[in-house]
Amino acid sequence: MLEKLAEFQYKYAGLIFLLTLLFTVSVGFGIQNLRLQTDLNKELPQNLNVIKLQNKASDLFGGADSVMLLIKLNKNCNTEGIKDIRDPKIIKMIISLANKAKEEPSVNSVQSVGSFFVSPENIPENTEAVKMILSKIPDSETFFNKDYSATLMVVSADLGGSEEKIKKFVSRIHEDIESIEKPACIDINITGNPPIRKVLMQMLRHDMVYTMLLAGIIIFILLVFLKKSVIKALFVFTPLVLGLTWTLGLMGWLEIPLSIATVGISAMILGLGTEYGIFLVERYEEERKNKDQKASLITALPSVGSGIIGSGTTTIVGFLALLLAAMPMIQHLGETLALGIFCILFATIVVAPAVIICGERITQGIRKHEKKN
Structure with missing residues (x-):
């Protein structure tokens, strides 16, 4: 199945890349709907008798x-x-x-x-x-x-x-x-x-942007250092950016709020999802030494794709287990991390190969143009 997917990605790399951009833009609009949950009472178990009594008192006497x-x-x-x-x-x-x-x-x-x-x-x-x-x-x-x-x-x-x-x-x-x-x-x-x-809202916004940018910059610098190439680092980093954008956008569309527990998910998702792209790019580069683009992709994706899917799936299941927790804030943490890993996993398996092919084609085209001149 992954071999057929690799053939499709090679043949329609440009189309996949274009559709990905359109999908990212449409989902990304959901980020503006992303809301912050600063009411700590909403993060407490609502089925406890003491919480039920408090809510009832608020309804009777006006919260x-x-x-x-x-x-x-x-x-x-x-x-x-x-x-x-x-x-x-x-x-x-x-x-x-x-x-x-x-x-x-x-x-x-x-x-x-x-x-x-x-x-x-x-x-x-x-x-x-x-x-x-x-x-x-x-x-x-x-x-x-x-x-x-x-x-x-x-x-x-009120x-x-x-x-x-x-x-x-x-x-x-x-x-x-x-x-x-x-x-x-x-x-x-x-x-x-x-x-x-109000102060919590300001802090949550600041912490979310700060941790996301800091994690993204550090990870990208490390990728450039490890791959010794900005282009190759982008091959790994692009699925992370796409997956993170989809995660935040879907949270906005699905009305999943950001809270004290989930404000750091951006940095966590970037850190957890980096290895998927590294495995794929490394395997592709090994095959590329002796094969053309198509053969390299058809060999690389099936060989590491199943392992990436297995690793990502177990991680998602582990985070979904947090939905069984009594505290809503822990439940939200589990569902947002599971959603984030799924988005990055999907971006790595489906989109990253097309990005690699398009990136190589563009690079080769630039080199040919430079040689002619």
Whole structure:
């Protein structure tokens, strides 16, 4: 069977290469649909009783994402000014910020010390009067730290699982903070589940691109060093690039998310799949010393192809075994790695021989043209 495949690849190498490019472009569009899963709750087993109870409670009482704003005095500020976070100017600022936050459609509630005064008109003109009012309100001290240098505002919102919604919501909160008038030496810091998820999104994107590029560059340099030829290194590297592109594209089309567990799959797939191309190219080069292109390919592909398919299949089965794990993040890791190895295996067996033939034909054509000139 592999001999017939080799004959077909030799005869229609250009057509296979062209169809591969078209397929890669169409599948590659799926990369823009690739989403990041930063909600760690989604990576937990949903069939556990404790998780079911949490989900039920969220459905009954409304699952909310909380953003916490820490408003504090800047102790490094040299300006002589506010010494107590209960200063009327700060309370007015807190009310103004709370009103801004409430204008956001997804916000359910805002809790802060400003809630005790309702509007800026109800705030006394001096700090001592504010202290007196707060002392008469039960549990008002829970909004402050021990030395009254900081207070907390909690903004609750329903953002669902949309990473884009979370990103926009956190950005709007930052805009609200920038838009209000703040007294001197006051810092406002933001934290909570949505801001953390936004930071995770940025980290996942950076780590994915960084590890993929770093692994790709190192592997290509090693291939050039081992093969002592950029062209021959490309024969091995091309199936890796194609397989990785197909993997990420199919993940986008199949709605398989990238998570903390799967963000490094690009580097892993490149590392695991390199040997397949090396075996094929090495065997082809051995045959090429005494045979023409067609005979070399017909001998090389069947001799190493079965071994490559066997090795790749066992690797895929091993990764698919991770689907039996209880943790969804481990399941996603298994299915993405299995998909990646399958794509590189397919690219090596079906596409790589056509790439080698086309590459040799182009190289030979260039050499003939140079000799004529």
